[in-house]
Amino acid sequence: MIKAVVTGHTRGLGAAVAAQLLARGIAVLGLARGHAEGGEGMEQASVDLGDGAALAAWLQGDTLRRFLAGCDTALLVNNAGVVSPVGPLAQQDPLAALRAATINVAAPLALAAAFVQAAPQAQRRIVHVSSGAARNAYPGWSVYCATKAALDQHARAVALDADPRVLACSLAPGVIDTDMQAEIRATPDARFPLRQRFVDLKEGGDLVAPSQCAAALVDYLLGAGFGQQAVDDLRN
Template sequence: MTGIRAIVSGHSRGLGAAIAAELLERGVPVLGLARQGNAALAVAHGGQLAEVALDLADTEALAAWLAAGGLADWLGDADEALLINNAGTLQPMGPLPLQDPAAVAHAVAINVAAPLMLAAAFAQADGIRERRVLHVSSGAARAAYAGWSVYCATKAALDQHARAVQMDATPGLRICALAPGVIDTDMQGEIRAIAPERFPMRERFVDLKRSGSLVAPEACAMHLVDFMLDADFGRSPVADLRDLMQ
């Protein structure tokens, strides 16, 4: 796929690693942004994978990297570009009196500020004919869950951002906030390990694991990339991958 370049946040593990691998296997060069690199991907794909060590919860560090032209330099002479805002955190989980204010700020930084900052810088890069932005959202953006007030609020922010950006009708820019379904990642393990008083629906997620109902990250990534490269991408600013797979 000559002329296409992609940026994936949180590419070091889980769904982000699977998305980066899927793109690389299709011949799309990937810039991965995460605190840690992905050694397996680097070995498998060599010069097709570039990595930048960034704590996406550090808004000042991200702003400095963007101001220095790191994202624009990677896009270079790409004709088409993809931005997948995948990095995120579930914490803090629990009712409001149990939430550490510093953890709330951390969640807003990584779940909201980082993807919105990356999207703005991505839209400003010169010389790209077509840009596509995908926010990895969640069903929790559209339905409230006890214990997940911060996670629900931050994912809902991505949905609203996608809706408003679509209304801007910027030429050559498409966007979608996509709920990927329930995926078998470390985040699911984090949910199953939480105390019930912090997340009353914990047993539902334990049952999903026990029954084999969780989707493999690789399968989700394949369908997600198919969707992102499809001609209909961005027609709706908010979507659910499970609906698209039916």
């Protein structure tokens, strides 16, 4: 039996990944501030991943362990993430930077540890949704680049732990047509000088639909070769 935990499952790529998993008969526990429509096989927990104290309180409960009980393979998709704050340091809201670091780094790292400990008998697979920004620096994206790079290093270090029953990959999914892309296109050039590049991707029809990306991501996550690369790109 396979069960999956997906963060940020209420919209965008997270919603599409949850739908893909459910369509394949895999039960899903979705973690987000809000709730999705749900359906058979879907369980949801309201938790603000940007609130460290709230996440800590949730992790001290038994929801994760109870949900994963009895599964042979457990999946964790650390999908939730934010691109804000965007801009040079002089224009960044420090509290937004703190929240971004909590959502993008602290939450997935804490969830990864809790997830592994909650299903000690299962094969456990962790995918961090990373970004090309983890591997290339961009002006205005110092917080986003740094937080995504942290996920890459986390997966590399997990691989060095050499537990054959705990596999992790920090996976860049490509450029997807989501609300985050709309937010990027709406950012003033003064804050993000590369904005036009993302406008051109949208206008050129080069953004990937969330459903298409999710299908490829779930195929990758369930594939026999998962974990052979600690850091990878879904477009490879």
